[in-house]
Amino acid sequence: MKKKNMNNQNAVLAKDNDGMPVLKFLAEAIKPKGTFFTPFNMISLPIMVLGFVIIVIRFIKGIGAVTNLTQEVPWGLWIGFDVVTGVAFAGGAYVITFMVYILNMKKYHSIVRVTVLNGFLAYVFYAGALLLDLGRPWNVINPIIGNSFGVSSILFLVAWHFLLYMIAMLIEFSPTIAEWIGNQRARKILSGMTLAAVIFGITLSTLHQSGLGALYLMASEKIHPLWYSEFIPILFFVSSIFAGLSMVIFEGSISQKVFDSQISEKNHRSHDGILHGLSKICTVTLFIYFFLQVLTFVHGKHWDLLNSPMGYWYLTEMIGFVLLPMGLFFYSYRKQNIFLIKLAALITMIGVIINRLNVTVVGFRWDAAVHYFPSWMEIVVTLTVLFVEIWIFRWIVTRLPVLRDSPSWVKKQSSKL
Amino acid sequence: MNINRRNFLSVLGLTGVSLYTGEKLVAAQKIGNETEFYGVLYDSTRCVGCQGCESVCAEEHGLPEPAPDDVPVSGAVRKANENRRTVINVYNTSKGEVYVKNQCLHCNQPACDSACLTRAMSKTKEGPVIWNGEKCMGCRYCMVSCPFDVPKFEYHSSNPKIVKCNMCYDRVIEGKLPACVEACPAEALTFGTRRELIAEAHRRIINDPGLYYNKIYGESEAGGTGFLYLSPVPFEELGFNTTVQNRPYPELTKGFLYSVPSIFVLWPAVLLGIHKSVKNNNLEEEEYE
Ligand code: SF4
Ligand code: SF4
Numbered sequence: 001m002k003k004k005n006m007n008n009q010n011a012v013l014a015k016d017n018d019g020m021p022v023l024k025f026l027a028e029a030i031k032p033k034g035t036f037f038t039p040f041n042m043i044s045l046p047i048m049v050l051g052f053v054i055i056v057i058r059f060i061k062g063i064g065a066v067t068n069l070t071q072e073v074p075w076g077l078w079i080g081f082d083v084v085t086g087v088a089f090a091g092g093a094y095v096i097t098f099m100v101y102i103l104n105m106k107k108y109h110s111i112v113r114v115t116v117l118n119g120f121l122a123y124v125f126y127a128g129a130l131l132l133d134l135g136r137p138w139n140v141i142n143p144i145i146g147n148s149f150g151v152s153s154i155l156f157l158v159a160w161h162f163l164l165y166m167i168a169m170l171i172e173f174s175p176t177i178a179e180w181i182g183n184q185r186a187r188k189i190l191s192g193m194t195l196a197a198v199i200f201g202i203t204l205s206t207l208h209q210s211g212l213g214a215l216y217l218m219a220s221e222k223i224h225p226l227w228y229s230e231f232i233p234i235l236f237f238v239s240s241i242f243a244g245l246s247m248v249i250f251e252g253s254i255s256q257k258v259f260d261s262q263i264s265e266k267n268h269r270s271h272d273g274i275l276h277g278l279s280k281i282c283t284v285t286l287f288i289y290f291f292l293q294v295l296t297f298v299h300g301k302h303w304d305l306l307n308s309p310m311g312y313w314y315l316t317e318m319i320g321f322v323l324l325p326m327g328l329f330f331y332s333y334r335k336q337n338i339f340l341i342k343l344a345a346l347i348t349m350i351g352v353i354i355n356r357l358n359v360t361v362v363g364f365r366w367d368a369a370v371h372y373f374p375s376w377m378e379i380v381v382t383l384t385v386l387f388v389e390i391w392i393f394r395w396i397v398t399r400l401p402v403l404r405d406s407p408s409w410v411k412k413q414s415s416k417l
Numbered sequence: 418m419n420i421n422r423r424n425f426l427s428v429l430g431l432t433g434v435s436l437y438t439g440e441k442l443v444a445a446q447k448i449g450n451e452t453e454f455y456g457v458l459y460d461s462t463r464c465v466g467c468q469g470c471e472s473v474c475a476e477e478h479g480l481p482e483p484a485p486d487d488v489p490v491s492g493a494v495r496k497a498n499e500n501r502r503t504v505i506n507v508y509n510t511s512k513g514e515v516y517v518k519n520q521c522l523h524c525n526q527p528a529c530d531s532a533c534l535t536r537a538m539s540k541t542k543e544g545p546v547i548w549n550g551e552k553c554m555g556c557r558y559c560m561v562s563c564p565f566d567v568p569k570f571e572y573h574s575s576n577p578k579i580v581k582c583n584m585c586y587d588r589v590i591e592g593k594l595p596a597c598v599e600a601c602p603a604e605a606l607t608f609g610t611r612r613e614l615i616a617e618a619h620r621r622i623i624n625d626p627g628l629y630y631n632k633i634y635g636e637s638e639a640g641g642t643g644f645l646y647l648s649p650v651p652f653e654e655l656g657f658n659t660t661v662q663n664r665p666y667p668e669l670t671k672g673f674l675y676s677v678p679s680i681f682v683l684w685p686a687v688l689l690g691i692h693k694s695v696k697n698n699n700l701e702e703e704e705y706e
């Protein structure tokens with residue numbers, strides 16, 4: 001009886017997939033697509049190989065063999081950039097799902113999948129980069145299996161949220177996988193779970209986006225006073241909104257070109273409208289963020305510090321990378337100028353990188369005699385993480401209906417619901 | 418619309434309540450803080466800088482013996498590291514050369530303990546703050562959080578440990594003195610309960626106000642520490658971190674942690690509410706069209 005059932009399922013699976021047998025389907029999936037000798041491949045491949053060598057060295061000889069970390073600066077580029085900045089950029093996933101599934105803004109539906117996929121991969125890789133930074137990674141399960149819960153730790157909260165949010169995003173993305181393997185029933189069940197996953201995911205994101213800032217709350221005297229305040233969590237949360245959306249704009253403009261053939265005529269045309277909408281939201285959130293920064297500054301009463309090198313750097317960040325992109329977003333939204341929107345997104349992204357690094361690396365122990373500067377090996381590993389993510393992203397986009405329209409049976413299924 | 422507003426108000430109310438209970442919990446913690454912890458009083462007016470404590474510490478914890486030429490020199494700060502848990506430094510002060518011992522201060526409410534997500538770093542009920550290698554995952558968040566930069570990390574090992582003074586916890590629970598306290602020939606180190614030590618320190622200051630600077634470092638720093646210091650000169654002159662706050666460091670994250678449950682309860686409800694109302698609105702619109 002059981003056996004028959006299984007056969008049946010296989011038969012269904014095979015048939016749904018245009019009659020392709022499972023094995024052939026998998027073989028098809030693994031085969032590389034497109035030309036191999038592209039400039040991107042040629043640059044990224046050697047770096048990735050080098051990166052893997054460095055990672056091996058790191059596990060044999062210890063973290064000190066490849067990084068410039070010191071006893072005073074125990075967290076460097078891998079945490080400050082890969083984890084803290086990477087996760088801010090992945091914020092687009094919760095913002096877009098909020099707009100589409102909670103606010104029912106249908107206009108943005110066509111970018112939900114790619115944004116969630118991006119967010120998911122970002123978490124897997126950037127949060128995964130955390131493992132490289134752990135001295136004793138084999139104990140990473142301790143706070144998860146429950147034999148030692150450090151519930152008063154912000155890092156405990158963040159780690160758990162990473163894990164849960166990855167699961168939530170996987171659920172949000174899973175209907176796409178079901179469409180790909182052609183399993184109608186699974187798709188129906190999985191897409192029924194989307195709303196719950198979205199609500200859970202937004203809640204988790206609110207908490208861990210701010211939680212990443214809260215990680216640094218106890219380092220109150222170690223971070224330069226212009227960047228340290230008890231409001232770091234709120235600032236991190238608000239900035240994750242425009243960080244994520246700028247990433248969506250940036251990634252979208254690249255995907256529109258690179259994956260041109262995947263995108264339907266209709267979605268191509270609607271893309272400009274989406275960018276306009278997003279630039280409006282970016283303007284508003286950047287304004288709120290700037291306002292909060294001003295409040296924080298006034299509250300901290302550090303006027304005297306402005307007239308120092310760190311003070312100039314702070315002003316550069318606030319004016320050049322918050323006010324300027326805010327103005328650009330606003331202007332380009334009024335003038336419907338797509339190029340300027342993309343430019344504003346780029347400046348915003350650089351600004352977010354600068355801000356996160358200022359809190360975590362530049363401003364951390366700014367007064368130390370010896371400053372931390374990442375070693376070239378730390379940078380190569382960071383690039384490796386980035387490139388591996390892009391490779392996998394590309395692999396998925398060229399196979400699954402992420403940018404491409406769903407198979408025709410999906411329409412029938414949803415209209416029946 | 419009316420109902421929506423009422424919902425909104427009750428949401429606000431709930432937030433208020435959870436914030437209030439948060440405050441209560443903080444208060445309760447403070448009361449729990451009266452336990453009798455053991456600690457050590459270090460009197461720098463007595464210390465002769467013989468580094469005896471350094472040697473016995475290395476011996477006790479299986480660390481390399483300090484090199485014979487590695488002696489305190491004024492002007493150069495020797496730091497504890499993964500190979501030594503305690504160091505003696507000498508400072509040229511307004512009252513001549515003064516020796517200072519450096520090691521973990523065993524805070525009453527340690528930042529490292531509350532930072533640790535695996536409970537590897539923990540304040541024992543006896544007072545010492547200890548590290549457990551079976552739990553630690555090497556994230557170094559304790560190092561980021563400790564206001565005194567105490568925990569050290571073995572950067573050049575594939576099985577790295579967090580290294581810091583544990584006040585000889587194993588000896589303390591056996592009823593013995595910490596190795597350094599036992600070894601000190603000048604009686605610069607005194608072991609006892611924190612309350613006794615503070616009383617003793619005050620007694621010394623009162624008996625010889627000319628000798629001592631009138632302050633016990635650690636009495637209120639970082640919410641109170643297990644290691645307490647007496648000095649002949651202001652503590653800034655001895656390289657002490659005098660910018661530390663007097664409130665316990667874990668309090669800096671309390672507010673955030675207490676807001677977590679309320680967000681977890683409220684957010685999903687609010688989101689679902691918006692979702693429902695927006696959906697209905699849209700349906701209505703479609704009907705009118
Ligand atoms: S001094 Fe640092 S390591 Fe020692 S107990 Fe306090 S916070 Fe922990
Ligand atoms: S390095 Fe180890 S002891 Fe320190 S916070 Fe991380 S898990 Fe805890």
